Amino acid sequence: MQRPFALALLLSLPALSAPAAFADDGVAERLAACAACHGKQGEGIRGAEYYPHLAGKPAGYLFEQLKGFRDGRRVNAQMSWLVQFADDAWLREIADYYAAMPPRSHAADTGAEQLTPERRERAERLVREGDPARNVPACSACHGADLAGLEPGIPATVGLPADYIVAQFGHWRNGTRRALEPDCMHEVAKAIAPEDIRAIATWLSQQSNPEGTHPAPAGRFEPPSSCGAITAEGVR
Ligand code: HEC
Ligand code: HEC
Numbered sequence: 001m002q003r004p005f006a007l008a009l010l011l012s013l014p015a016l017s018a019p020a021a022f023a024d025d026g027v028a029e030r031l032a033a034c035a036a037c038h039g040k041q042g043e044g045i046r047g048a049e050y051y052p053h054l055a056g057k058p059a060g061y062l063f064e065q066l067k068g069f070r071d072g073r074r075v076n077a078q079m080s081w082l083v084q085f086a087d088d089a090w091l092r093e094i095a096d097y098y099a100a101m102p103p104r105s106h107a108a109d110t111g112a113e114q115l116t117p118e119r120r121e122r123a124e125r126l127v128r129e130g131d132p133a134r135n136v137p138a139c140s141a142c143h144g145a146d147l148a149g150l151e152p153g154i155p156a157t158v159g160l161p162a163d164y165i166v167a168q169f170g171h172w173r174n175g176t177r178r179a180l181e182p183d184c185m186h187e188v189a190k191a192i193a194p195e196d197i198r199a200i201a202t203w204l205s206q207q208s209n210p211e212g213t214h215p216a217p218a219g220r221f222e223p224p225s226s227c228g229a230i231t232a233e234g235v236r
Pocket of ligand 2: 052061064126127137138139140141142143153154155156157160165168178179180184185188192200223224225227229230
């Protein structure tokens with residue numbers, strides 16, 4: 001087990017001091033191991049059934065997720081192992097690196113199952129209007145009308161594989177993915193009917209971001225409730 005351990009250590013060491021002009025190249029090199037699952041520029045792997053893309057997501061969001069894996073607020077054996085020794089400064093560098101990449105523009109392309117017209121319509125209505133009967137706000141109220149996200153803490157919901165989205169809803173519901181309080185997605189995931197989650201995830205996985213729209217700047221619109229991921233100092 002010596003080699004994997006050495007890899008984890010290498011990935012988590014602070015960058016060696018290099019001339020400023022080469023600093024970027026150093027980061028790319030040290031993140032080469034991430035490409036196998038997240039794509040060379042964090043754009044995701046075409047056809048991958050599960051791995052999320054990282055490119056163009058808000059830096060504050062990515063930083064929180066990396067800390068989450070390290071500190072146990074988010075559970076995934078592979079990810080937690082990779083960042084277990086990383087300090088905040090290095091995790092911020094990683095977050096900045098992927099946030100600066102062009103946002104993923106294509107749909108998840110996982111050959112996701114087709115939805116019946118009724119389920120497709122219901123999924124889109126839940127995303128755009130929410131479910132007032134269950135007190136669920138529209139996804140677009142927080143993730144943006146174009147679903148491209150909002151700085152500093154809300155990521156795009158397009159371009160993600162359906163299985164990944166379904167799994168995250170499971171994690172939020174059972175507490176193995178926790179964001180800073182108030183944890184909006186925990187509330188949303190608890191309130192949505194289980195039979196609607198798969199339809200929403202499938203519908204979202206079929207959406208793209210053809211213009212490569214970036215997350216809206218902080219304050220561009222006001223989410224219906226305050227989320228820790230938006231207001232916390234640490235998110236920046
Ligand atoms: C062996 C495959 C694998 C490798 C290598 C890998 N990851 Fe991941 N990564 C995953 C999986 C799987 C998830 C989703 C985990 C979950 O279900 O919560 C993930 C999730 C993430 C997330 C959260 C994304 C989001 O949208 O919330 C970030 C950030 C991340 N990885 C960064 C990295 C970085 C940086 C590296 C390299 C140091 C890396 N990953 C290497 C498999 C991998
Ligand atoms: C009140 C605001 C709010 C609403 C409404 C909301 N979200 Fe979120 N969403 C967030 C925040 C904040 C995060 C970041 C959570 C974190 O830091 O882990 C997030 C994260 C996500 C992610 C994680 C993306 C990734 O890359 O891992 C998905 C998927 C998601 N939301 C889907 C949805 C869907 C689907 C709906 C509607 C059913 C919805 N959200 C409604 C605030 C919201």
